[in-house]
Amino acid sequence: MSKPVISVEGLGKRYRLSHEKPHDNLRDSLTHGVRGLMRRLTAPGANARDSEEFWALQDVSFDVAQGDVVGIIGRNGAGKSTLLKILSRITEPTRGRATIRGRVASLLEVGTGFHPELSGRENIYLNGAILGMARVEITRKFDEIVAFAEVERFLDTQVKHYSSGMYVRLAFAVAAHLEPEILILDEVLAVGDADFQRKCLHKMNDVTRRQGRTILFVSHQLASVQQLCNRVIILNRGAISHNTTTAAGIALYSKQQDKIEGAAKTIHYGRELTLLSLQFTSDPVQVFADLHFNFQMKANEGCRIHDLCFLIHNEQNQRVAVADFRQPAKSYELAAGQILSLNGTLRRIALLPGSYQVSFYVRTSLHGEDHQIIQSFEVIQDATAGLMAYPRWDLGTVAMDATFAATVAQGSA
Amino acid sequence: MEPNSPPEIILEAGRANRNYWHDLWRFRELLGFLAWRDIKVRYKQTTLGVLWALIQPAVTLAVFTFIFGKLAGMPSGNAPYPLLVLCGLLPWQLFSAAFSNASGSLVANTHLISKVYFPRLIVPLSSVAVALIDFAVVLVLLAVMCLWWQFTPDWRIIVLPLFIVLTLLTAIGTGLWLTALTVKYRDFRFVVPFLLQVGLFLSPVGFSSTNLPNWRFIYSLNPMVGAIDGFRWCLLRGEPALDPLNLAISIGMAALLLASGIWYFRRTERTFADLI
Known part of the structure; x- marks a missing residue:
C-alpha cells in the first residue's frame, strides 16, 4: 500500500x-x-x-x-x-x-481572476495561469476548452459583454481541463x-x-x-x-440535520396559525420508498383552514409535486388554542435522487395564502446490485418504476 | 510528473516554505501573465490611450523648468534646463509609478489572494511592469528633446540600465513594505501619495543636487538621489560628476530597503488571506 x-x-x-x-x-x-x-x-x-x-x-x-x-x-x-x-x-x-x-489545484470559486476588460481568449490564458497551468498546456487544450464552453463566436469579445451564462461556462471550461x-x-x-x-x-x-x-x-x-x-x-x-x-x-x-431543524422551527402563518413542528421521519428516503411525515399546527385564534398543501421543489427551484391535504366537503375548523396534528405518508416517492425543499401552502378564513420553505428531504438511490448506476443527468425528470418479464425465444420468422 | 516522486508539501504553523523560491520560479509564467494583464487593461477605454503617459511628465517638465530654471534661476551646467529636469523626472516617474502600483497591488488583487495559492511576491513584482511601459514612452520624449536641442549623450549612456535597476529595486523595496502594511492597516493607502509628494521635493528632480554642496552625504540617504544623479551623469555627458561615496550610500540604502522589504513581506505573507 x-x-x-x-x-x-x-x-x-x-x-x-x-x-x-x-x-x-x-x-x-x-x-x-x-x-x-x-x-x-x-x-x-x-x-x-x-x-x-x-x-x-x-x-x-x-x-x-x-x-x-x-x-x-x-x-x-x-x-x-x-x-x-x-x-x-x-x-x-x-x-x-x-x-x-x-x-494540487484548487478551485474555490469559478472564474477566479477573470478580468472583465479582457477578451475570452485572453481570459482563458490568464485564468489558466492563475489555476497553475503552464502556457504550453493551455495552448494545447485551448480548442478543447473553447468548444467545451461553446463560446467560439465570442472569443475575441470582452468578457464584460458576455451573458452571465457564457461567463460561467467559460470559467468552468478552463477549470474542467485542469489536470x-x-x-x-x-x-x-x-x-x-x-x-x-x-x-x-x-x-x-x-x-x-x-x-x-x-x-x-x-x-x-x-x-x-x-x-x-x-x-x-x-x-x-x-x-x-x-x-x-x-x-x-x-x-x-440527514439524521443530524433533522434533529437540528425539527427542533428549531416555528413558523407563523398570519397571526392565527403557528407551525410547531414538521418532520420527515424516514428521511433520507430511497426512490420508490414511502416518506413518513408529521406536523403540528397551533391556532392562536379561531379560524378555518381552506387549503393545506406541501409544495415540493427540486434543486433548480422548480415545483415538482404538490401533496394535497384538503378534506373533501369540509375544512379544518380550529378554535383558539387548539392544535392540529397530522400524520401521513407520501407514498412511493417517484422522485429522482436529490435534495428537495418543502414549503407549506396555507389559506385560512382570516388570512390570505402563504408559503415558505420550511423543511427539506433527500431522495437517495443505492446502486442496483450488479448494475452500474446511470449518471444523474441522463435520468430525465421523474423516477420510473418499471416491472418487466423478459423471454428469449427462437424467432419464428 | 513521475508517479514515483510526487512533490511532498508539509503545511504547518509557522513553517517557512522551503520551496518558496523554487515555487516563485515555477510560477514565473503567472508573473508574466499578471504583468501582461495590467498592461493590457491600463489604457483600455481611454481615448488618448498611451498619450497619458506623456501628458503628465510633459506638464511637470514645463512647470519645473519655469519654477526652478526661470524663476529661481538655478544652473544646469552645459545642458539645457528642460533636459536636466527630464533626466530627473524619468527615474522619478518610474519610481513613483512602480512604487504606487506595488503598494496597492495586494489589496487590488484581494480576490486572487483569498482564493488561490501562489507565492505572493508575484503580485507586487508583476505590478511594476506597467511602470516600465510608461517609462519607455517618456524615454521617447527624451530622445525627441535631445534631437530638438541637438544634444547627444556620450558613451556613459550604456551604464543607464544599472540606474534603471537601482530605481526599480528602490521602488520594489519600499513597495513591499507598504503593500504588506496596507493589508493590515488600510491607513497606508493614504501614506503612499503623501510619501510621493514629499519625495518629489526631497529628491533633486527639478534641480541639480550640486545645489546642495553641504548636505550631500545626508541627502544621499534617499536612494532616489543616487538614481537621479546617475541618470543625469549617464545622459548629460557626465555632468554633474558622480560622487562614489554618495552613490554608495544610495545603493546601500536601496539594498537595505529591498532586503528588509522582502523580510517583512515574507514574515507577514502567511496571514494575508486571513486579513485582507
Missing part, C-alpha cells in the same frame, strides 16, 4: 473575533496597544484581551488515499471552507500539520445552468475515474456528493464527526 496522498494530523485553525472595531486602521491598533499595555501595568493579573478566540477547525485528522473522491459535508460554519483553504495553501493552520503528496493529481473543489458546481453543470461533473468524473485522480469536494447538494464521492467526511463545529462511506455518511448527515 502506498502512502496516503493527503494526511492530516491534528489540524486546527484559530481566528480572533474582535468585539470592538477590528483593527483595520492604524490608530485603533495603536490605541489598543497602548491601552492594553496600561492595563497590564496597572493590573498585571487581569486579562487584557478584548478579542475572543474562535476555532474554525479543531483537531481534525484524516487520510485520503490516491484515487479517493472525498465529499466534505457539514452545515454552514462547520469549517469546510477553512479546511479547503488550508489544504490549498491559502492560509496556514494554527496547529497540527497536513502532508500533501502531489500537485492536477489532487483537485480541491468548493461548492463550485452550485452555479451555472443545470445542463452545463452536468456536463462539467461528467467531465470531472470521467477524468477522475480514468486517471486515478484524488478529489476533495465540498457541496451542499447531497445528490452530487452521492454521485461523485466514494467517501464522506462530516464536519460539525470544526471537528470531524464522521469519516465513512458515502451511503452511510449521507444517511447520518
Whole structure:
C-alpha cells in the first residue's frame, strides 16, 4: 500500500473575533496597544484581551488515499471552507500539520481572476495561469476548452459583454481541463445552468475515474456528493464527526440535520396559525420508498383552514409535486388554542435522487395564502446490485418504476 | 510528473516554505501573465490611450523648468534646463509609478489572494511592469528633446540600465513594505501619495543636487538621489560628476530597503488571506 496522498494530523485553525472595531486602521491598533499595555501595568493579573478566540477547525485528522473522491459535508460554519483553504495553501493552520503528496489545484470559486476588460481568449490564458497551468498546456487544450464552453463566436469579445451564462461556462471550461493529481473543489458546481453543470461533473468524473485522480469536494447538494464521492467526511463545529462511506455518511448527515431543524422551527402563518413542528421521519428516503411525515399546527385564534398543501421543489427551484391535504366537503375548523396534528405518508416517492425543499401552502378564513420553505428531504438511490448506476443527468425528470418479464425465444420468422 | 516522486508539501504553523523560491520560479509564467494583464487593461477605454503617459511628465517638465530654471534661476551646467529636469523626472516617474502600483497591488488583487495559492511576491513584482511601459514612452520624449536641442549623450549612456535597476529595486523595496502594511492597516493607502509628494521635493528632480554642496552625504540617504544623479551623469555627458561615496550610500540604502522589504513581506505573507 502506498502512502496516503493527503494526511492530516491534528489540524486546527484559530481566528480572533474582535468585539470592538477590528483593527483595520492604524490608530485603533495603536490605541489598543497602548491601552492594553496600561492595563497590564496597572493590573498585571487581569486579562487584557478584548478579542475572543474562535476555532474554525479543531483537531481534525484524516487520510485520503490516491484515487479517493472525498465529499466534505457539514452545515454552514462547520469549517469546510477553512479546511479547503488550508489544504490549498491559502492560509496556514494554527496547529497540527497536513502532508500533501502531489500537485494540487484548487478551485474555490469559478472564474477566479477573470478580468472583465479582457477578451475570452485572453481570459482563458490568464485564468489558466492563475489555476497553475503552464502556457504550453493551455495552448494545447485551448480548442478543447473553447468548444467545451461553446463560446467560439465570442472569443475575441470582452468578457464584460458576455451573458452571465457564457461567463460561467467559460470559467468552468478552463477549470474542467485542469489536470492536477489532487483537485480541491468548493461548492463550485452550485452555479451555472443545470445542463452545463452536468456536463462539467461528467467531465470531472470521467477524468477522475480514468486517471486515478484524488478529489476533495465540498457541496451542499447531497445528490452530487452521492454521485461523485466514494467517501464522506462530516464536519460539525470544526471537528470531524464522521469519516465513512458515502451511503452511510449521507444517511447520518440527514439524521443530524433533522434533529437540528425539527427542533428549531416555528413558523407563523398570519397571526392565527403557528407551525410547531414538521418532520420527515424516514428521511433520507430511497426512490420508490414511502416518506413518513408529521406536523403540528397551533391556532392562536379561531379560524378555518381552506387549503393545506406541501409544495415540493427540486434543486433548480422548480415545483415538482404538490401533496394535497384538503378534506373533501369540509375544512379544518380550529378554535383558539387548539392544535392540529397530522400524520401521513407520501407514498412511493417517484422522485429522482436529490435534495428537495418543502414549503407549506396555507389559506385560512382570516388570512390570505402563504408559503415558505420550511423543511427539506433527500431522495437517495443505492446502486442496483450488479448494475452500474446511470449518471444523474441522463435520468430525465421523474423516477420510473418499471416491472418487466423478459423471454428469449427462437424467432419464428 | 513521475508517479514515483510526487512533490511532498508539509503545511504547518509557522513553517517557512522551503520551496518558496523554487515555487516563485515555477510560477514565473503567472508573473508574466499578471504583468501582461495590467498592461493590457491600463489604457483600455481611454481615448488618448498611451498619450497619458506623456501628458503628465510633459506638464511637470514645463512647470519645473519655469519654477526652478526661470524663476529661481538655478544652473544646469552645459545642458539645457528642460533636459536636466527630464533626466530627473524619468527615474522619478518610474519610481513613483512602480512604487504606487506595488503598494496597492495586494489589496487590488484581494480576490486572487483569498482564493488561490501562489507565492505572493508575484503580485507586487508583476505590478511594476506597467511602470516600465510608461517609462519607455517618456524615454521617447527624451530622445525627441535631445534631437530638438541637438544634444547627444556620450558613451556613459550604456551604464543607464544599472540606474534603471537601482530605481526599480528602490521602488520594489519600499513597495513591499507598504503593500504588506496596507493589508493590515488600510491607513497606508493614504501614506503612499503623501510619501510621493514629499519625495518629489526631497529628491533633486527639478534641480541639480550640486545645489546642495553641504548636505550631500545626508541627502544621499534617499536612494532616489543616487538614481537621479546617475541618470543625469549617464545622459548629460557626465555632468554633474558622480560622487562614489554618495552613490554608495544610495545603493546601500536601496539594498537595505529591498532586503528588509522582502523580510517583512515574507514574515507577514502567511496571514494575508486571513486579513485582507
